[in-house]
Amino acid sequence: MVLPMNAIPSPQGPHVACIMDGNGRWAKRRGLPRTAGHTAGEENLAAVVRIASARGVGHLTVFGFSTENWVRPKAEVRHILSLHKRLFGRIEELNANNVRINWIGRPFDEPGARTPSFVQRAIRQAIADTATNTGMVLTVAFDYGSRTELLRAAQQCASNSSSDEPISTAAVQSRLYSSEMPDVDLIIRTSGESRISNFMLWQIATAKVYFTERSWPDLDAVEFDAALALLHT
Ligand code: FPP
Numbered sequence: 001m002v003l004p005m006n007a008i009p010s011p012q013g014p015h016v017a018c019i020m021d022g023n024g025r026w027a028k029r030r031g032l033p034r035t036a037g038h039t040a041g042e043e044n045l046a047a048v049v050r051i052a053s054a055r056g057v058g059h060l061t062v063f064g065f066s067t068e069n070w071v072r073p074k075a076e077v078r079h080i081l082s083l084h085k086r087l088f089g090r091i092e093e094l095n096a097n098n099v100r101i102n103w104i105g106r107p108f109d110e111p112g113a114r115t116p117s118f119v120q121r122a123i124r125q126a127i128a129d130t131a132t133n134t135g136m137v138l139t140v141a142f143d144y145g146s147r148t149e150l151l152r153a154a155q156q157c158a159s160n161s162s163s164d165e166p167i168s169t170a171a172v173q174s175r176l177y178s179s180e181m182p183d184v185d186l187i188i189r190t191s192g193e194s195r196i197s198n199f200m201l202w203q204i205a206t207a208k209v210y211f212t213e214r215s216w217p218d219l220d221a222v223e224f225d226a227a228l229a230l231l232h233t
Contacts, residue, residue, distance in 0.1 A: 009060070010181070011058040012058055014058060014228075015058060015061065015186075016188065017184045017186070017194075018063065018189075019199055022190050023038045023229070024037050040217035046087070048224065052224065059181060061138075064084060065141075065142065085119065094130050098133045099133055100131065101126040101139075102127065105177060106144070113143060149178075157172060183203050189201075189210070190226045193211070194211045
């Protein structure tokens with residue numbers, strides 16, 4: 001039987017969020033096309049999922065594709081979308097690691113949403129195929145932008161203002177794409193950029209922040225452990 005996402009309790013363990021930056025530069029340094037960097041990024045994401053899950057991370061949330069990324073060259077966008085399909089198709093591996101798939105982003109039927117139907121199908125299928133797993137939740141942010149998410153939550157609160165519900169922290173939280181997820185404990189950004197780039201602005205309010213010079217395809221277990229160690233400082 002396939003259980004709905006919220007029927008399984010949220011796993012214990014910290015919530016780690018990753019801004020997977022530097023795929024393009026990783027490829028350039030090797031004389032490869034940018035797409036090769038994204039391919040290596042997807043492969044490393046699969047490795048980081050295994051590492052995080054083995055370390056007892058409860059939630060791993062990754063910035064897969066932002067609302068701003070649509071302006072990239074068409075061929076690059078197509079390639080990144082195909083990699084999402086590849087990631088969501090890693091069902092055997094995800095199930096072997098007891099990992100449950102989740103997604104946050106602009107709802108498919110809302111104005112401005114651009115997720116193509118093949119990615120929608122891949123997301124829905126992966127959620128269904130991993131729904132009974134009780135370990136780490138891997139959330140992919142796709143067509144995601146934090147300001148759009150917060151604006152939508154504020155608009156929903158305002159349009160509800162005739163009811164008795166006050167506009168409170170809890171009211172906003174309950175209208176976020178990530179309403180059922182805990183706050184982020186640690187955010188990691190690769191590739192030497194020290195910016196947050198419109199990622200989970202509400203959810204990282206109290207998070208530790210780990211910036212590294214390494215590109216995303218090179219983020220390994222040693223570096224991931226160094227980031228996790230921040231949680232104990
Ligand atoms: C940043 O690298 C990365 C992205 C815009 C897309 C993230 C996509 C992946 C890591 C591929 C796999 C992920 C999933 C969820 C399937 P960049 O192109 O901005 O690198 P640059 O700053 O060096 O140019």
